[in-house]
Amino acid sequence: MNIKKLLSLALLAALPLLSSAQQKANWQNLDLKTDTTFGISTEKAYKELLKGKKSTPVLVAVLDGGVDLNHEDLKRVIWTNKKEVAGNGVDDDKNGYVDDVHGWNFLGGKTGSVEFETLELTRLVRRDNARFAGITASTVTVKDKAAYEAFVNNRTELEKQLATAKSDLQGITGFKYYLDLVVKKIGKENPTAKDFEAFKATTKQEEGIKAAVLGILNEMDFKTFYDTQIEAGLKQATGQVNYNLNIDYDPRSIVGDNPNDSKERFYGNNDIKGPDALHGSHVSGIIGADRTNTIGIKGVADNVIIIGVRNTPNGDERDKDVANAIRYAADNGAKVLNMSFGKSYSWDKAVVDEAVKYAVSKDVLLVHAAGNDNNDVDVENNFPTAKYLDGSIASSWLTVGASGPKDDETLKAAFSNYGKTTVDVFAPGVRILSTVPDNNKYIEEDGTSMAAPVVAGLAALIRSYYPKLTAIQVKDIIMKSVVKVNHNVSTMKGADTVSIPFADLCVSGGIVNAYNALKLAASYK
Missing domain, CATH: 3.40.50.200 (Peptidase S8/S53 domain)
Incomplete structure (x- = not known):
């Protein structure tokens, strides 16, 4: 599930999931x-x-x-x-x-x-960072101009994706934090829709969590949602920031x-x-x-x-x-x-x-x-x-x-x-x-x-x-x-x-x- 969808209550309610009643083995x-x-x-x-x-x-x-x-x-x-x-x-x-x-x-x-691993985009930018170190649009040679322009475009795209990934990570981390608080207050490891309906929210964050989860529990139980969407989403966002889009990360020495x-x-x-x-x-x-x-x-x-x-x-x-x-x-x-x-x-x-x-x-x-x-x-x-x-x-x-x-x-x-x-x-x-x-x-x-x-x-x-x-x-x-x-x-x-x-x-x-x-x-x- 896309992290942005996860954090948007409107999109959460509209996710095209197949309900268990409709699902056929x-x-x-x-x-x-x-x-x-x-x-x-x-x-x-x-x-x-x-x-x-x-x-x-x-x-x-x-x-x-x-x-x-x-x-x-x-x-x-x-x-x-x-x-x-x-x-x-x-x-x-x-x-x-x-x-x-x-x-x-x-x-x-x-x-x-x-x-x-990093994304290919990250690797291309890392390679060309070294190639074009100290070079600007005014000093690049005619021969290298096309490659330099591609590098600049790639670097801009990488910066954009990294900023988005950091925002996603912050969002899902916050979502998980307040969700965990609500579940702790409910007092059940795998709360049902009825449990969330009965929960009395005292903050806007709790109201948002309650609405979001109630929209999900028609489709799957809470534990499945938490494991496959929240935990997996957090892992994905963390991986993007720390590894996929991190120009300083390179694990290839493991292979030799x-x-x-x-x-x-x-x-x-x-x-x-x-x-x-x-x-x-x-x-x-x-x-x-x-x-x-x-x-x-x-x-x-x-x-x-x-x-x-x-x-x-x-x-x-x-x-x-x-x-x-x-x-x-x-x-x-x-x-x-x-x-x-x-x-x-x-x-x-x-x-x-x-x-x-x-x-x-x-x-x-x-x-x-x-x-x-x-x-x-x-x-x-x-x-x-x-x-x-x-x-x-x-x-x-x-x-x-x-x-x-x-x-x-x-x-x-x-x-x-x-x-x-x-x-x-x-x-x-x-x-x-x-x-x-x-x-x-x-x-x-x-x-x-x-x-x-x-x-x-x-x-x-x-x-x-x-x-x-x-x-x-x-x-x-x-x-x-x-x-x-x-x-x-x-x-x-x-x-x-x-x-x-x-x-x-x-x-x-x-x-x-x-x-x-x-x-x-x-x-x-």
Whole structure:
């Protein structure tokens, strides 16, 4: 949840959350006609199209912040490198990565792993601060003028973002302070709506807290709100100020590589979980959580193997790590890559382009989240992209926006980026229940980060039952088999809510559909 929304009572009351009464378990896999929920008809496909059919396992690489390989709903589907002897300190398969038994961590070193990182914007400003030290607009050379102007613009943007982050941190810290006081007065650890209604506010701050929380408790219990919004929001704001936007913070010495050498390949460690595997574990569960057991959730695909490749810290990923993660996954046989990460700036797009071309040449389908800033990415940057520096397009790449469960004006997730020519499809990405680390937990998360693995799971499902299809053919099938949306949806343009045709949000004009895709795959020529 955006911190500014959290601190605005009016926006809090208007948040487009799905109430528990409306929420259906496994909704992303349900069918619009039979379940009145705009999922992708996965369960219908299993029941009517796949029953009794044989499949082959498909390796799916999750390029993310880490994967909990011991989770009850993931451990059966985690990749094991049979060419590597665990724990012997030897590169048995001679691929340059020692003891890469379940994947690789490009954010690790001998003493640990990077958790927090700066934004790419911060790194660019830090680099150019040194380059243009003592230089002004009147003294810069003609040759360096364009680079200098870019530096000044970036520095101004960084200062703006840092000021906003500091304001957000101050706001949520104050909100939490008064909320804690109110809860202490109520005298219950997990107070209900009735408890807050009965509470007699004595200050304006307490009145504001009471109104805000009552608007929330129709949607979730207090403890869930406190843990997932207040604590998480405070962590996010603190991380932005102390790490993401802090020009003096640089954790890369942990890795021990030369971060400016984009050609360097062999660094990192084999800890695919890392210090914060919530996001990557959640993504992995959406793709392939064990469908054979009777616990937890059901992934989209029933015969996948998940290879964890850690390249995404709490902050912006580095292009070098993205490129190496793509190459590592492709070299180890992954046929689908899920990339639920993105950023507005790129340090070395060329090295990522080279890796994408390499993966395409190895018949890999790359699935990328469109981003969560409600931006039109036809005009706003969100790296990595399917478009190479030379203007050509990666042939086996899908960019995914996020949709909600209702076939009405709220179908586009409020946060989702979109783009008539750059976003390919939409998929469920609102309040998706999936696996998270430690003690076999499950939580709901929002984001195009959740929509992308729905599509990655679908791609793996198709490749599992129709293994002769190429990555390009699978992309074509997914694009042609969407459920077209022929009505308008609401989205924010600045401070205004506007109504636009869903068809203008993406290339295909629809939501991916497993049932339609598998029917098309069966007759695809």
